[in-house]
Amino acid sequence: MQGTEHAIDISELRQSCARCALLNLCLAAPIGAAELRRLDDIVKRRRPLARNEFLFREGSRHSSLYVIRSGAIKTSVLLPEGDCQVLGFHLPGEILGLDGVASERHQLSAEVLEESSVCEIPFDRLGEVAAQLPALQRQIYRIVSREFVREQEHPVMMGRKHAMTRLALFLHGFSERRSAHGLDPCSFELSMSRQDLANYLGLVIETVSRAFSRLQALGVIEVDRRHVIVRDRRALSDFARPDEPELRATA
Amino acid sequence: MQGTEHAIDISELRQSCARCALLNLCLAAPIGAAELRRLDDIVKRRRPLARNEFLFREGSRHSSLYVIRSGAIKTSVLLPEGDCQVLGFHLPGEILGLDGVASERHQLSAEVLEESSVCEIPFDRLGEVAAQLPALQRQIYRIVSREFVREQEHPVMMGRKHAMTRLALFLHGFSERRSAHGLDPCSFELSMSRQDLANYLGLVIETVSRAFSRLQALGVIEVDRRHVIVRDRRALSDFARPDEPELRATA
DNA sequence: CGAAATTTTGATTTTGTTCAATCCATGTGG
């Protein structure tokens, strides 16, 4: 409830796809300036979402895609016994809401990990606009494909037999994603809890904790609470290689 | 090289989306009979693919989507050290080739597990047709979303801590998918090797073998080579529940 | 039929999980 309605309106007016820093990662990338306004018209810029808020919940009605503008969002799915499987941690430039198009209901939940803002794009209106802008249509497919490919990194990580490999792979990928956004790849804050990370990696929290400690003891990273500094980028990507028992034994 | 060119032509002429048994699972589902012909025109029906052939390979140029008409196809991605991660086993009605739209090159390989036939749909021509048929456009999104959601089952499986749970989850899902296609859900042939299955589940081959033996010893399934009979559907889905140590201990 | 490949089974080792205790950062209320 901080900030008046009025203040929010002003900031919304200021925003437009044309001047968005994420433009080239986003749906709008290949569109001419003129046509961009048509897309701009249907995009709703939502007020910032606070930590622990849900962007959407499993089972709720689906009608929009969301592009993350800033922050970090966790997606997960409920399992029969009450617990859940974390499916991803999503960063700026990434798209959410593709689940749910098929069944008109979201198949997963999206929870905000740190204050985030997103652009909401009503799905049917996007379809209407895209029908008249072939370049936009193609870009939508491209983005969807990109997300599809990125999802595959998850099973690749979980397929590794050693906890260290999984964590190294995660940290390495996280670091890479930061690079791609022009952020420091060697020093960052993890916005998810150890519990979330463990769940994501298919491990228990203790094992993740030990893997962090181990990487730190080996001088690969420095970790303080949720802050991570990558000390030896090379060593990290060595550990991220498919399970070679030699590597992770002594050192 | 079996079958003459002529024979193949005849069988191709006979095929059309309109009389395809998979129509309702496929892109064409909600399209009127008249418009269906336009889609029909761009679909290439490929001659049956033999076991071990590749539908496409990682790195090769992408230009089409593929709908599996019959058979079974395995997708996988190469890992830095030379081995690979199996990402999925795909059955009739499912779509392949969405990887590769973003980068114009396939990001994964698709290998035929048993004689299969697929419809090939040139991607840009599909776009052209869909631009004029909103119902087709929507259906494409729906199918893509469906595949997207189905991919999530993989990390859910890999997230389980016990080998038995992963295998049970796989068998249960496989059985369900058969039901959906009107096939016997309780008796089937697995077309993938134990090695492929182990890789897919994030386990080694010996562990998978033992899990099979164990499920058989418990009377849940009967397994002979690659043929599986589900004896106790209920017990199977109990084992497929998130890791409850009690369940899989004795019995 | 015989060779090669795949799968199963057994014994052993390694790793991760579980259980339990401690630590530590944070926030509360006296």
Add this chain to the structure above:
DNA sequence: CCACATGGATTGAACAAAATCAAAATTTCG
């Protein structure tokens, strides 16, 4: 401002499960 409670994270010890190593059995295929 400082005990104190709280939740999250780390660490340790015992245990269980899967990986590894090795061998035997079975199937597949030439």
